Amino acid sequence: MHFAASILTADFGRLREEIQEAERAGVDWIHLDVMDGVFVPNLTFGPILVEAVRRVTALPLDVHLMIVHPERYLEDFAHAGADHITVHVEATYHPHRAVERIKDLGKKAGLAINPGTPLQAFEPLLPYLDLALLMTVNPGFGGQRYIPTSTERIRGLKALRDRLNPGCLIEVDGGVNARTVGEVYQAGADVAVVGSALFNGRPVADNLRALREVLE
């Protein structure tokens, strides 16, 4: 399983050090949570920060857009250095158009769904996706508890993915920690986003090792 480190709960006053520590610890991707205060009840950052992070790491930048009408900003995030761009199916009238635009920009395209959205929302678009992101908390904040019914949804998504697009990665986001990572992995996740279980004041390497030990 791959780990995408979400910087949402990192110390932004020492973001360079936090990211470089995560890179040395062996995380696979850096996950950037973009929030607009409309789609979710929180505000974070935009392309300027993605560009700054691009300058401090060579790891793939996995940009999770929690913003309404994300098509307005796809080009900006692509130019800022995003490698993967994920939009929410609930945030746009035209998710297929957004996914095609991301691929035209030369980036890997992801589609995300909220915990309250039926899995079937993935069905028409799965053949076009590089990433299918399943939210396992309500988007907006780090450090929330994993919603237990998500595990069955991961299994369902894996069945859909295996049938419609075996090359698409299943990414799970929210509440992944040493207590939940085993069940997320067994249910079929390829990538786990981890925020507060990695950036919490303790060394990132120790935190990542604790997650990997569960999987062994």
Ligand SMILES: O=C(CO)[C@H](O)[C@H](O)COP(=O)(O)O
């Ligand atoms: O998209 C997100 C929240 O909307 C974050 O990626 C997610 O919450 C990660 O943080 P944690 O691992 O602490 O749950």
Ligand SMILES: [Fe+2]
């Ligand atoms: Fe996220």
